[in-house]
Amino acid sequence: MVDIKNTKVTIYDVASEADVSLATVSRVLNYPEKVKPATRERVLEAIRKLGYRPNAIARGLASRKSTTVALIVPDVSRASVAEMINGVVDIARKYDYTVILKVTNSEPDVEEDIWQEVFAAQVDGIIYLNDELQEHNIKQIKSSDVPVVLCNVGVDDPTIACVSIDFEKAFYEATQSLINKGLKDILLVSTRSAYYVNSFKERGYINAMKEANLEPNIVRTSGRLVVNYPFFIDYLKNHKPEAALVVRDSIAVSMINAASEVGIKIPDELEIISFQNTKYAKMSRPTLSSIDNPIYDIGAVSMRLLTKLMNNEPIENLNVVLPHNIIWRNSTKN
Amino acid sequence: MVDIKNTKVTIYDVASEADVSLATVSRVLNYPEKVKPATRERVLEAIRKLGYRPNAIARGLASRKSTTVALIVPDVSRASVAEMINGVVDIARKYDYTVILKVTNSEPDVEEDIWQEVFAAQVDGIIYLNDELQEHNIKQIKSSDVPVVLCNVGVDDPTIACVSIDFEKAFYEATQSLINKGLKDILLVSTRSAYYVNSFKERGYINAMKEANLEPNIVRTSGRLVVNYPFFIDYLKNHKPEAALVVRDSIAVSMINAASEVGIKIPDELEIISFQNTKYAKMSRPTLSSIDNPIYDIGAVSMRLLTKLMNNEPIENLNVVLPHNIIWRNSTKN
DNA sequence: GAATAGTGTGAAAAAGTTTTCAATTGTAAA
């Protein structure tokens, strides 16, 4: 039976048990083909017998790689972030990387510290998620001497690894689909705070509207329920758009609830298309048509890309764009 | 200016820059009071000048502690898990611990591997979240030679550190509050799969019902929307309970939606109290009365407790029970 | 039978810290 208890058995113990040098033990662990099968078996047996598990820290020090990646996110409680983390973690496990979780809470000082910490921790790579990306963040990424993959954000720079959908195209298409129904008074509901990705969404919307000779109309509210719900109540009392695109499911649900409160029928009097396709979209009444952002896949692909970068594998294109599609539900007509 | 680039400057470089031995540099980092202020300043200045950051791995090897804790969870995308993680991470940061995230996906083999991995990683402590706790998991916890805090589950064992609310009491009280309104036909909606904590919730409900000489009535469904929604539609066509307690917000939302579909008025014909008080409770229509499980705090307190255990601080009681309360909204009458 | 080319293995160095122990210096009391 293996010794379940985590007693400190080292490579020396294994070596003397198997009557070989510690170098040989190390080799059976790392380059098994380099040691004679008979010896290898003896060592493996000793490892089993003693329940030896190599000390990952000593290993990291000696090999100068930690097989650890840092996952830097603004906040884990957002549904989309959490799902992305699942994707990252699943692939990391597959490739035997340990993941360190760092949460910035969107505070710049904390973020600054975190970058220092992950370097001190000798991580081999970084997965970076930041809704509110700014110029200095880009600089930070570029100056890292360990590979970084930017997640769920597309940047127009071929030297930066990033994976996301094409936000602009997604909103362009969604807007078009409403225009094609003959709707004209189409609103875009965005956020007040400067989410980097929302600017892409806005651009797609504006382009589609302008192409159809329609006047773009953007309102901005908060992501917080306590502020956006009253906002919508007030807004919908005074405005009657035919349709709305909304940058986030949770905000769209507030809008639906407000419309119902004000007596506006959805989808008959107001059609809504939202973005992200979280569980909220299925749980709201009416259910919410939403652009599906494959966030689990984005996490998974980001991590896979990072493994390639860490192993210096050749990569055709650092800017990965994943496909999106719209899930039609009951907040839009047929 | 500090050298932002993460070039490899070691303790030796600092030592020679400040013209002291590396032991002294190490001391100013770890026991600053032990070195003469003048020397300390010189060393600090050298550290600043060179942009030195101690290598966390070497540090871990030499000190035999990693200042790293493992956070083992079944799945991060559940709203309650994600919020708990926020609590853990915030406190971990405060006490300068790095957190390694491990996701079991509720697969026993994966979980087995993960325990081995975290021991190999030399973590100083473990935060463990498991909805489906079983006997062998308890064994695993007890045999760990590194402290473990069990999170969001109460166990009846004074040797195991755990933090949660009193589920049984919470459901007992919630049931009583419905009984006190004169309601008699009170349903408990639980899950089919054997979530360990749900057995406590059921016990609280059953006790309150029996004390009032009412017949307990438990139905079990799935956590998955695609199965529980049709289930409720069917159930509510054939049964008209006066009230229901539901073990999870998302399930309660399904029930509300099904009730509306079937034409049952909430709260007039059916009162619902749910559990967890996630964002769902505020977003559903009608809004959902829910037992508030302070899950962020549970994460935070767990991590704080773990720091005490890791430092061998004396602890009065390993079983921490946090207070809960019911948030009344519109799925119940006044 | 000698030269050649692998294989397989061990000794020792290296990774970058912390920690122990001993040596030195400084300071206050005798």
Place this chain on the structure above:
DNA sequence: TTTACAATTGAAAACTTTTTCACACTATTC
């Protein structure tokens, strides 16, 4: 002055691996 003791410092060991280098074999070729 000593003496005694605390404060400060440095040398060296320790932590547990990986990796380099050299050596001893074995097998192959001429």
